[in-house]
Amino acid sequence: xKIGFDNNKYLxxxxxxxxxxxSKFDNKLYMEFGGKLLDDMHASRVxxxxxSDSKLQMLLQFADQVEMVMVVxxxxxxxxxxxxDLGITYDLDVLRLIEEYRARGLYVSSVVITKYSDSRxxxxxxxxxxxxxxxxxxxYYIQGYPNNVAVVISEDGYGKNDFVETTRPLIVVTAPGPxxxxxxxxxxxxxxxxxxxxxxxxxxxxxxPIWNLPLDxxxxxxxxxxxxxxxxxxxxxxxxxKSYGVTxxxxxxxxxxxxxxxxxxxxxxxxxxxxxxxxxxxxxxGNCICDDDACRYAARQEIIRRYFKAIAGVxxxxxxxxxxxxxxxxxxxxxxxxxxxxxxxxxxxxxxxxDDVSSAIELDDGTIITGKTSELLGPSAACLLKAIRxxxxxxxxxxxxxxxxxxxxxxxxxxxxxxxxxxLHPEEVLIALSTASALDMQAALAxxxxxxxxxxxxxxxxxxxxxxxxxxxRLGLDITYEPKKIS
Numbered sequence: 331x332k333i334g335f336d337n338n339k340y341l342x343x344x345x346x347x348x349x350x351x352x353s354k355f356d357n358k359l360y361m362e363f364g365g366k367l368l369d370d371m372h373a374s375r376v377x378x379x380x381x382s383d384s385k386l387q388m389l390l391q392f393a394d395q396v397e398m399v400m401v402v403x404x405x406x407x408x409x410x411x412x413x414x415d416l417g418i419t420y421d422l423d424v425l426r427l428i429e430e431y432r433a434r435g436l437y438v439s440s441v442v443i444t445k446y447s448d449s450r451x452x453x454x455x456x457x458x459x460x461x462x463x464x465x466x467x468x469x470y471y472i473q474g475y476p477n478n479v480a481v482v483i484s485e486d487g488y489g490k491n492d493f494v495e496t497t498r499p500l501i502v503v504t505a506p507g508p509x510x511x512x513x514x515x516x517x518x519x520x521x522x523x524x525x526x527x528x529x530x531x532x533x534x535x536x537x538x539p540i541w542n543l544p545l546d547x548x549x550x551x552x553x554x555x556x557x558x559x560x561x562x563x564x565x566x567x568x569x570x571x572k573s574y575g576v577t578x579x580x581x582x583x584x585x586x587x588x589x590x591x592x593x594x595x596x597x598x599x600x601x602x603x604x605x606x607x608x609x610x611x612x613x614x615x616g617n618c619i620c621d622d623d624a625c626r627y628a629a630r631q632e633i634i635r636r637y638f639k640a641i642a643g644v645x646x647x648x649x650x651x652x653x654x655x656x657x658x659x660x661x662x663x664x665x666x667x668x669x670x671x672x673x674x675x676x677x678x679x680x681x682x683x684x685d686d687v688s689s690a691i692e693l694d695d696g697t698i699i700t701g702k703t704s705e706l707l708g709p710s711a712a713c714l715l716k717a718i719r720x721x722x723x724x725x726x727x728x729x730x731x732x733x734x735x736x737x738x739x740x741x742x743x744x745x746x747x748x749x750x751x752x753x754l755h756p757e758e759v760l761i762a763l764s765t766a767s768a769l770d771m772q773a774a775l776a777x778x779x780x781x782x783x784x785x786x787x788x789x790x791x792x793x794x795x796x797x798x799x800x801x802x803x804r805l806g807l808d809i810t811y812e813p814k815k816i817s
Contacts, residue, residue: 331378331694331785332378332621332624332627333378333379333620333621333624334377334378334379334619334620334621334622334623334624334625334628335377335378335379335380335615335618335619335620335621335625336379336618336619336620337379337380337381337384337618339617339618339620340380340384340388340614340615340618341384341387341388341391342391343614343617343618344388344612344613344614344615345388345389345391345392347612347614348361348388348392348500348533348612349392349395351531351533351612352395352499352500352531354531354603355529355530355531355603356528356529356530356531357499358496358499358501358523358528358529358530358531359499359500359501359530359531359532359533360501360503360515360516360519360520360530360531360532360533361500361501361502361503361516361532361533361534361535361612362503362512362513362516362532362533362534362535363385363502363503363504363512363535364508364512364534364535364536364537365385365535365536365537365538366385367383367385367386367389367427367431367504368382368383368386368427368430369382369383370382370383370384370385370537372538372552372556372632373537373538373615375628375631375632375635375808376548376549376552376553376625376628376629376632377549377615377619377625377628378624378625378628378785379620380615385535385537386431386434386436389436389502390434390435390436392500393435393436393437394498395498395499395500396436396437396498396500396502397437397438397439397496397497397498397500397501397502398431398436398437398438398439398501398502398504399438399439399440399441399442399494399496399501399502399503399504399515400424400427400428400438400440400441400442400504400505401441401442401444401503401504401505401510401511401512401515402420402421402424402441402442402443402444402505402506402510403420403443403444403445403509403510403511404443404444404445404446404447404449404452405445406420406421406507406509406510407419407420407421407443407449407451407452407455408447408449408451408452410451411507413506413507420506420507420510421451421455423506423507424441424505424506425458425459425462427504427506428441428462428464437498438464439464439465439496439497440464440465440466440467440494440495440496441459441464441465441466441467442466442467442468442469442492442494442511442515443455443456443466443467443468443469444469444510444511444514444515445469445470445471445511446468446469446470446471447471465494465495467491467492467493467494468491468492469491469492469511469514469515469518470490470491472486472487472488472514475487475514476514476587476590476591476594477590479590479593479594479597482594483521483594483597483598488517488518488521488522489521491518491522493519493522494515494519496519501519503515503516508560513534516532517532517591517594517598520532520595520598520599521598524598524599529599531603532595532603532610533610533611533612534584534607534610534611534612535611535612535613536611536613537613537615538550538552538553538556539553539554539564539579539580539581540579540613540615540616541567541578541579541580541608541611541613541616542578542579542616542617543579543616543619544579545564545565545566545579546663546664547626547629548625548626548627548629548630548633548664549625549626549629550564550579551564551629551633551660551663551664552629552630552632552633552636553581554656554660555632555633555636555637555656555657555660556632556636558636558640558653558656558657558660559649559650559653561656562581562582562583563581563582564579564580564581564582565579565580565581565582565585566578566579566580567579567580567585567606567607567608568585569585569588569605569606569607569608570605570606570607570608570609573605573606574605574606578606578608580607580608580611584607584610585607588606588607591604591610592604630664630666630670631670631671631787631808633657633660633661633664633666634661634666634668634670634671634674634810635671635808635810636657637654637657637658637661637668638668638789638810638811638812639810640653640654640657641654641812641813642793642811642812642813644813645793645813646813671787671789671810672690672692672698672787673690673691673692673698673787673788673789673810674690674789674810676690676692676698676700676789677689677690677700677789677790677791678791680700680701680702681791684702684703686702686703686709687703687708687709687790687791687792688700688701688702688703688709688713688790688791689701689709689710689712689713689788689789689790689791690713690788690789690790691713691714691717691783691786691787691788691807692786692787692788693717693720693721693782693783693786694782694785694786697720699713699716699717699720700713700716701713701714701715701716703753704753705752705753706733706736706740706753706754707736707753707754707759708751708753708754708755708756708798709790709791709792710755710756710788710790710794710798710802711753711754711755711756711758711759713788713790714756714759714760714783714802714805715730715731715759715763715776717779717783717786718776718777718779718780718782718783719776721776721779721782722772722775722776722778722779724772724775724776728772730763730766730770730772730773730776731759731762731763731766731773735762735765735766736754736762739754739758739762740752740753740754755795755797755798755801756798756801756802757797757798757801760777760780760801763776763777764777780805781806783805783806783807784805784806784807785806785808786806786807786808787807787808787810788802788807788808788809788810789809789810789811790809790811790812791811791812792811792812793811793812793813794809794811
């Protein structure tokens with residue numbers, strides 16, 4: 331993978347910029363933190379060199395000044411809303427994130443339950459929080475929010491919310507997903523802080539879109555593709571252009587809500603500290619791109635990846651055709667087709683040759699390895715095995731797994747486990763290879779190559795099952811597949 335992003339520069343520059351923003355207020359800044367602090371795989375894919383936990387590492391640069399406040403909506407608790415990428419409910423993810431942040435050395439002080447209403451599930455959640463020594467606060471539904479500023483900025487609005495007691499200069503307000511109420515919590519705190527005579531500030535941390543990249547830059551287009559289900563649209567920030575004569579990029583929701591936010595700031599503080607949505611942001615990622623071509627290439631690959639994810643979602647009825655159509659428009663704008671992802675064309679060509687499902691991996695040096703369906707192995711397992719054999723420099727004629735070693739596993743699957751497909755899947759192949767490596771030096775050498783697959787593109791011409799997806803993702807492969815069911 332060609333590096334396009336200077337992660338060390340990002341850690342230094344981002345932390346300095348946030349400290350500077352804190353100093354502009356009464357040493358009290360509420361920072362609405364969008365995106366993921368942990369496992370930000372989208373950012374690491376489109377900005378090669380960006381570490382998936384970079385934002386967390388950045389906060390750890392001044393951990394003694396940071397206080398984390400988690401936000402979750404009572405509606406999401408009651409409706410058991412699922413975080414799609416992890417398959418767990420929002421309330422469970424709050425508990426998971428708290429443990430993760432604390433384990434990394436960050437101070438998590440409290441949880442705010444927004445749109446609060448009393449229910450059994452909410453009470454049960456609060457009991458779990460109490461057992462972890464966390465303070466719990468309630469924020470309530472406000473009639474006319476956010477447009478009825480007179481009501482929102484009053485004792486009948488933010489005034490009836492609990493005041494979240496904090497002790498540190500930087501309050502990072504984060505949540506398990508969008509729609510939790512992070513911004514409202516920040517502004518409610520500003521209202522209460524002002525009543526206490528504290529001129530606290532607000533800032534917004536969103537990695538994408540990157541404000542100082544062009545509107546049509548592939549990195550920004552990749553963000554549109556990633557949020558196609560939300561119908562987010564990148565746009566020029568008209569308020570920034572008017573105030574400063576400088577063209578910057580934001581997204582439609584922040585631009586649309588800014589007049590309301592500006593009115594709120596004026597009601598709370600007497601004057602708005604910001605003239606535009608861009609002013610509110612603190613993101614420095616655009617200043618840390620060290621190879622623009624590498625980032626453009628990576629972002630185009632991400633757009634294609636999102637396209638395949640969308641069409642697979644339509645096939646299993648988890649996504650809509652509108653999402654697919656939007657990404658197709660983005661692909662046209664970016665000047666790309668699916669064949670710009672080399673493994674797609676390679677897998678499809680092999681499938682035509684064999685008249686069966688096939689797979690392909692592109693290694694770091696550009697080598698394309700393909701795998702076909704056989705009596706012994708599924709195409710993904712075959713491709714994986716061929717790739718690590720190639721990386722280990724083991725001759726093609728050398729068998730890493732003999733048919734005799736595979737046969738007992740197939741019998742186990744069919745005779746005792748009730749499987750109809752005798753072919754070995756990726757995880758089964760790796761287990762078999764691991765067993766063989768105890769006595770076979772070549773098998774051990776091949777296993778030692780697995781780390782080299784991290785970040786490599788992988789494509790298969792049929793739908794992958796959940797188990798295969800998990801295995802390939804754990805190896806760090808960047809996977810795509812076509813929504814065709816294997817017979």
